[in-house]
Amino acid sequence: xxxxxxxxxxxxxxxxxxxxxxxxxxxxxxxxxxxxxxxxxxxxxxxxxxxxxxxxxxxxxxxxxxxxxxxxxxxxxxxxxxxxxxxxxxxxxxxxxxxxxxxxxxxxxxxxxxxxxxxxxxxxxxxxxxxxxxxxxxxxxxxxxxxxxxxxxxxxxxxxxxxxxxxxxxxxxxxxxxxxxxxxxxxxxxxxxxxxxxxxxxxxxxxxxxxxxxxxxxxxxxxxxxxxxxxxxxxxxxxxxxxxxxxxxxxxxxxxxxxxxxxxxxxxxxxxxx
Amino acid sequence: xxxxxxxxxxxxxxxxxxxxxxxxxxxxxxxxxxxxxxxxxxxxxxxxxxxxxxxxxxxxxxxxxxxxxxxxxxxxxxxxxxxxxxxxxxxxxxxxxxxxxxxxxxxxxxxxxxxxxxxxxxxxxxxxxxxxxxxxxxxxxxxxxxxxxxxxxxxxxxxxxxxxxxxxxxxxxxxxxxxxxxxxxxxxxxxxxxxxxxxxxxxxxxxxxxxxxxxxxxxxxxxxxxxxxxxxxxxxxxxxxxxxxxxxxxxxxxxxxxxxxxxxxxxxxxxxxxxxxxxxxxxxxxxxxxxxxxxxxxxxxxxxxxxxxxxxxxxxxxxxxxxxxxxxxxxxxxxxxxxxxxxxxxxxxxxxxxxxxxxxxxxxxxxxxxxxxxxxxxxxxxxxxxxxxxxxxxxxxxxxxxxxxxxxxxxxxxxxxxxxxxxxxxxxxxxxxxxxxxxxxxxxxxxxxxxxxxxxxxxxxxxxxxxxxxxxxxxxxxxxxxxxxxxxxxxxxxxxxxxxxxxxxxxxxxxxxxxxxxxxxxxxxxxxxxxxxxxxxxxxxxxxxxxxxxxxxxxxxxxxxxxxxxxxxxxxxxxxxxxxxxxxxxxxxxxxxxxxxxxxxxxxxxxxxxxxxxxxxxxxxxxxxxxxxxxxxxxxxxxxxxxxxxxxxxxxxxxxxx
Numbered sequence: 001x002x003x004x005x006x007x008x009x010x011x012x013x014x015x016x017x018x019x020x021x022x023x024x025x026x027x028x029x030x031x032x033x034x035x036x037x038x039x040x041x042x043x044x045x046x047x048x049x050x051x052x053x054x055x056x057x058x059x060x061x062x063x064x065x066x067x068x069x070x071x072x073x074x075x076x077x078x079x080x081x082x083x084x085x086x087x088x089x090x091x092x093x094x095x096x097x098x099x100x101x102x103x104x105x106x107x108x109x110x111x112x113x114x115x116x117x118x119x120x121x122x123x124x125x126x127x128x129x130x131x132x133x134x135x136x137x138x139x140x141x142x143x144x145x146x147x148x149x150x151x152x153x154x155x156x157x158x159x160x161x162x163x164x165x166x167x168x169x170x171x172x173x174x175x176x177x178x179x180x181x182x183x184x185x186x187x188x189x190x191x192x193x194x195x196x197x198x199x200x201x202x203x204x205x206x207x208x209x210x211x212x213x214x215x216x217x218x219x220x221x222x223x224x225x226x227x228x229x230x231x232x233x234x235x236x237x238x239x240x241x242x243x244x245x246x247x248x249x250x251x252x253x254x255x256x257x258x259x260x261x262x263x264x265x266x267x268x269x270x271x272x273x274x
Numbered sequence: 275x276x277x278x279x280x281x282x283x284x285x286x287x288x289x290x291x292x293x294x295x296x297x298x299x300x301x302x303x304x305x306x307x308x309x310x311x312x313x314x315x316x317x318x319x320x321x322x323x324x325x326x327x328x329x330x331x332x333x334x335x336x337x338x339x340x341x342x343x344x345x346x347x348x349x350x351x352x353x354x355x356x357x358x359x360x361x362x363x364x365x366x367x368x369x370x371x372x373x374x375x376x377x378x379x380x381x382x383x384x385x386x387x388x389x390x391x392x393x394x395x396x397x398x399x400x401x402x403x404x405x406x407x408x409x410x411x412x413x414x415x416x417x418x419x420x421x422x423x424x425x426x427x428x429x430x431x432x433x434x435x436x437x438x439x440x441x442x443x444x445x446x447x448x449x450x451x452x453x454x455x456x457x458x459x460x461x462x463x464x465x466x467x468x469x470x471x472x473x474x475x476x477x478x479x480x481x482x483x484x485x486x487x488x489x490x491x492x493x494x495x496x497x498x499x500x501x502x503x504x505x506x507x508x509x510x511x512x513x514x515x516x517x518x519x520x521x522x523x524x525x526x527x528x529x530x531x532x533x534x535x536x537x538x539x540x541x542x543x544x545x546x547x548x549x550x551x552x553x554x555x556x557x558x559x560x561x562x563x564x565x566x567x568x569x570x571x572x573x574x575x576x577x578x579x580x581x582x583x584x585x586x587x588x589x590x591x592x593x594x595x596x597x598x599x600x601x602x603x604x605x606x607x608x609x610x611x612x613x614x615x616x617x618x619x620x621x622x623x624x625x626x627x628x629x630x631x632x633x634x635x636x637x638x639x640x641x642x643x644x645x646x647x648x649x650x651x652x653x654x655x656x657x658x659x660x661x662x663x664x665x666x667x668x669x670x671x672x673x674x675x676x677x678x679x680x681x682x683x684x685x686x687x688x689x690x691x692x693x694x695x696x697x698x699x700x701x702x703x704x705x706x707x708x709x710x711x712x713x714x715x716x717x718x719x720x721x722x723x724x725x726x727x728x729x730x731x732x733x734x735x736x737x738x739x740x741x742x743x744x745x746x747x748x749x750x751x752x753x754x755x756x757x758x759x760x761x762x763x764x765x766x767x768x769x770x771x772x773x774x775x776x777x778x779x780x781x782x783x784x785x786x787x788x789x790x791x792x793x794x795x796x797x798x799x800x801x802x803x804x805x806x807x808x809x810x811x812x813x814x815x816x817x818x819x820x821x822x823x824x825x826x827x828x829x830x831x832x833x834x835x836x837x838x839x840x841x842x843x844x845x846x847x848x849x850x851x852x853x854x855x856x857x858x859x860x861x862x863x864x865x866x867x868x869x870x871x872x873x874x875x876x877x878x879x880x881x882x883x884x885x886x887x888x889x890x891x892x893x894x895x896x897x898x899x900x901x902x903x904x905x906x907x908x909x910x911x912x913x914x915x916x917x918x919x920x921x922x923x924x925x926x927x928x929x930x931x932x
Contacts, residue, residue, distance in 0.1 A: 005379055008378040009376065012375040013371075092363060093359060094363065096362045097362055100327060100354075101379035102350075274330060
């Protein structure tokens with residue numbers, strides 16, 4: 001009945017299916033590959049190994065940019081994990097035994113949040129390793145500084161973990177609100193991979209929407225982390241215009257999580273289970 | 275020990291938009307009983323149960339468990355176990371992990387997971403993913419979930435869905451067991467026949483409204499019971515009935531008499547010296563009553579008021595004296611439920627004197643806990659079934675569909691007086707407080723013994739060219755199946771003598787029966803008969819013929835396999851062929867299950883010769899009456915000899931070794 005008991009139950013549920021490690025593998029592959037390619041490109045161009053007239057970044061900006069790939073492109077994974085934590089219960093009707101064992105539904109949702117935080121931290125570590133590993137390897141390979149001696153690098157990595165945790169919690173809110181697993185997953189992918197990138201790219205050219213776009217969850221997440229490859233892709237001077245402070249980005253992300261959870265709880269979570 | 279709590283529904287109403295799923299539903303479910311919750315699909319059963327379990331919020335009214343709504347229960351899983359749908363599992367999670375998650379949620383020790391998995395027979399599949407489970411396994415896993423907290427209340431929504439006959443039987447036994455332990459068991463179903471075997475009490479819901487509440491016996495009007503009787507000499511039978519001032523209807527299948535017990539009809543026939551070829555009770559068509567209630571054609575008073583479960587039994591007992599002995603308590607419903615109401619398909623009613631006629635047949639399953647001594651075997655079997663063996667359960671409930679289940683009801687009715695009816699006759703009547711017809715027990719017996727000569731007298735080309743072997747199967751409820759003698763014996767008539775010998779010696783036989791039985795309630799005896807003429811003037815309760823007993827035992831010791839085909843030693847070699855020759859109704863295509871059953875029985879041929887020997891007979895006769903109760907029942911009634919065919923069908927249905 002207690003949140004503790006319910007959390008143990010949720011923990012068992014989370015790690016007794018193969019979903020978590022399949023997603024972890026995909027996360028490693030996706031983030032790792034992206035980080036490796038970017039690290040190669042940036043490091044090579046900065047050092048002049050591959051010539052060209054493209055803009056080359058100052059060497060001290062490269063490492064945070066590469067390390068933050070774990071959140072900048074990898075944040076969809078904690079979001080999906082959180083979403084699936086809830087929608088699988090709807091999809092496989094396990095909500096019935098769950099609510100029979102723990103009739104207080106708020107307790108169940110709290111338990112999911114607790115487990116979501118743990119899972120987010122685990123995935124955060126995995127994502128950070130997946131992005132930092134290849135990036136650092138290429139930096140070392142091209143004789144660039146990995147900045148591991150700098151405390152800024154470590155706070156960046158810590159903020160990445162916070163971002164992962166918040167994304168899982170947002171995912172739980174999305175799952176509780178949407179219920180339909182396919183709908184939720186498709187929605188998450190469309191928003192994170194298509195809508196928001198387009199909006200952020202557009203903001204680089206249309207200044208009027210820029211104040212709005214920076215409050216989008218992906219942008220807030222990047223602000224929280226403090227670095228993003230999007231700053232680069234948006235063009236020089238474009239996306240780097242006026243990002244939120246890192247703590248402000250964190251609060252915005254947290255606000256998304258809270259709002260989605262409350263909406264999900266009141267509109268969907270307490271509905272009849274049949 | 276978990277405590278069974280009463281479930282209460284009070285004015286429960288649930289609307290989904292414009293649709294009213296449940297409307298002003300008020301009912302009460304008592305502990306210690308298996309309560310069936312019946313209604314057609316869409317009647318609101320599942321909604322009602324989900325409201326009870328706090329999954330669906332009622333529009334109005336309350337549903338409580340021991341007075342509390344589900345959400346207020348301190349330890350929900352330890353209080354209520356529920357199975358609501360066949361598949362509420364993540365297919366990628368193992369059965370053990372599924373249970374572990376909920377054991378943790380309910381703060382139960384993880385060791386409990388293995389316990390319940392063993393209990394439902396899934397121990398071997400515990401580590402496999404649920405996605406690979408069969409539907410039956412999922413049902414079992416669902417049940418394991420329900421049992422996780424060892425709850426005092428069990429709520430099961432269509433638990434038999436997807437279970438094979440074995441699983442259904444297992445489920446029935448389990449539910450009965452749980453109710454006997456004092457738990458509250460509520461089982462929903464859309465099929466009356468499905469729960470009829472199990473439930474003590476019923477709630478019937480139709481279009482969201484309660485249309486019946488009460489014990490199963492209350493469902494049908496006892497006056498709707500009918501006795502079907504027939505004789506090769508119909509005019510004489512009709513004359514006898516007319517003389518006895520009994521109203522009857524003459525139908526093609528026989529003479530139907532309403533509201534009068536088979537025992538009395540048999541007595542009338544016996545008194546008039548009319549041989550009977552059939553005598554059976556046809557139960558009320560519960561299914562029809564059910565449908566009438568559901569369709570609103572019929573209105574039961576219980577739906578309006580608050581009939582407390584169990585109140586109806588007194589009525590039943592008074593109106594149908596032999597049907598309900600007072601001491602029959604909670605399992606009474608389960609007994610009469612055998613009145614599954616399909617008319618007997620097995621009764622070649624009098625059409626063929628050669629074809630022995632089923633006077634009755636019943637399932638050993640009918641034995642109820644109260645008959646403890648008598649039912650010791652059955653009981654043991656029932657409980658041991660819990661520990662995962664399906665095959666020991668005694669009767670094979672599915673056979674009800676095939677066998678004349680109406681007769682089973684009659685047999686169940688006889689059960690109460692059986693222990694007495696062989697020791698004496700009419701004196702026993704006072705033992706039945708409500709018995710308005712003192713001759714009932716003896717009439718019974720008369721009817722039974724009349725059956726034997728039935729064929730012989732009219733046909734009567736009785737030329738015993740050799741020892742004629744008649745045989746009969748004895749069911750636990752006392753129905754005897756007469757099995758015809760071999761074709762080459764050139765007689766159509768099973769002799770009366772063996773039957774009488776058996777009657778006299780029931781106790782001994784009972785003992786033998788127990789010796790032989792391994793939870794099997796039904797025995798078949800084959801015995802050599804002297805010429806009928808010779809025995810014709812034997813009094814019914816003639817002294818025990820010791821030699822005959824010896825022979826009985828010899829025959830008994832050839833197990834209930836080949837002698838079920840009943841023709842003595844000669845036939846043992848080719849029982850099947852004999853069977854076919856003897857029983858035209860037995861001609862059906864053998865399924866694989868039948869063949870398997872045949873092999874199983876054949877295995878006994880060599881095996882159990884020494885199961886009983888003559889020396890034990892007198893000794894066993896000394897046994898306390900209680901001990902031999904089952905045996906007495908066994909010795910009692912005569913039953914149609916479609917036995918073997920039926921049994922094969924049983925095997926077909928249940929697939930169980932007997």
